[in-house]
Amino acid sequence: MDNRPIGVFDSGVGGLTVAREIMRQLPGENMIYFGDTARVPYGSKSKDTIIKYSRQIVRFLLTKNVKAIVVACNTATALALKELQKENTIPVIGVIEPGAITAAKTTETKNIGVVATESTIKSGMYTTFLRELDPQITVVSKACPLFCPLVEEGWTDDRVTDEVIARYLHELKDYEIDSLILGCTHYPLLRSAIGRYMGEGVKLVNPAYETAKSLRVLLEEQQLLNTQTDRGHYTYFVSDGVDNFVAFADRVLPCEVKLTSIVNIESY
């Protein structure tokens, strides 16, 4: 029984979809969430910058005595996970591997689609990883830069969003994909709309769900589980602008976000 919290971080609010899955699947765990709202978005930034930002956040989370860290951001996972794993003694997991493994297991056509931010797609990490799992797999990827701002605007069930989805995803229909990885933490909030467009033949893989499952296995293996029967405590930190964060969190999370503090993340 280890009651130290799990550290979860993202470039902003998107990682809350991962936090939500952890709350559901590991209800006894305490959690520290950090959203880098001062420097969001990560999706259009370079590898060096993302590594620098991620290191600062990890240093901050370590001051909170976390027992494991979840990089709840596809871009940071793609560009910084390896470095973070090398540099830290506690387990650090990302959101790419769990979703990729599930997609590789479930595909029959061996054609997998990936939608994500520009940086994640450019990193090629989903493709590399899926091909390592099964060299027969063909990966069709597409950057969808407008999806995040549409989600943050709250237009998740909207004619405009449907049109943008059609614009980005119509190319994917030329390939016989049967799995589509929602490779950005905002995208599960577009799940219904994307599902409608892609049709029933395409399974949507939600890395947030798969990551929480992997985290459970990891905590069990390393005997780090918090087995308390009470619900865990959640604490939220951001690098800027608490109001927008709380408004978004209230839409996504099953519980109220009471206290959110601002951290000067550049000083870490």
Next chain:
Amino acid sequence: MDNRPIGVFDSGVGGLTVAREIMRQLPGENMIYFGDTARVPYGSKSKDTIIKYSRQIVRFLLTKNVKAIVVACNTATALALKELQKENTIPVIGVIEPGAITAAKTTETKNIGVVATESTIKSGMYTTFLRELDPQITVVSKACPLFCPLVEEGWTDDRVTDEVIARYLHELKDYEIDSLILGCTHYPLLRSAIGRYMGEGVKLVNPAYETAKSLRVLLEEQQLLNTQTDRGHYTYFVSDGVDNFVAFADRVLPCEVKLTSIVNIESY
């Protein structure tokens, strides 16, 4: 005759619409442009953060021996211009005052519309300033968070963008506005589409154009003009990701962007 460069900065690429107007109206001036592409967008960040970022950029520009600074970003103008003017001996001008003056002069109905980012609208600076100019003026403002990502995606003449414009601006049609200030440096690139929607009765005010005009007057008054007949030299700096910057600049500017260097802006 003063051949020191003019320093122009923005949160990213949007300020290039201001740089473009300076190139047109003051062709002999040398210019140093800084785009804070690592920390873009500013539109959703707090006042303290924007002031901190703007101060760092001004410190960087001063190392380049600039004779005047143009804050080519509505958010930074709204939240940081006053501080920057107090702290510096060289002239610092923003993009809000020049457009507001033009709108106040041209309106007959005394109803002026302002579209901008969330932070600029929240700051209330356009409203305050227009009311100071003429207390009879009614200001109708609207934040349009999707306009910037749509422009950066290149969808400036597009059915989706037309629909988003209609969604944001239909409220403005309930007021008898005859001037609409395009209060974010990206928005002049949506000028045609916004003009089509608002109709001929509404004059669109482009702060980039008005700012370049004000800059000319200021340089003349303070005898800082560069009267050379050759075209000025332009140098570009960004805090991250040169490729996207150059691609956008090539769409906006009348000349090729050859050399762009990355600056570690947090160290200033």
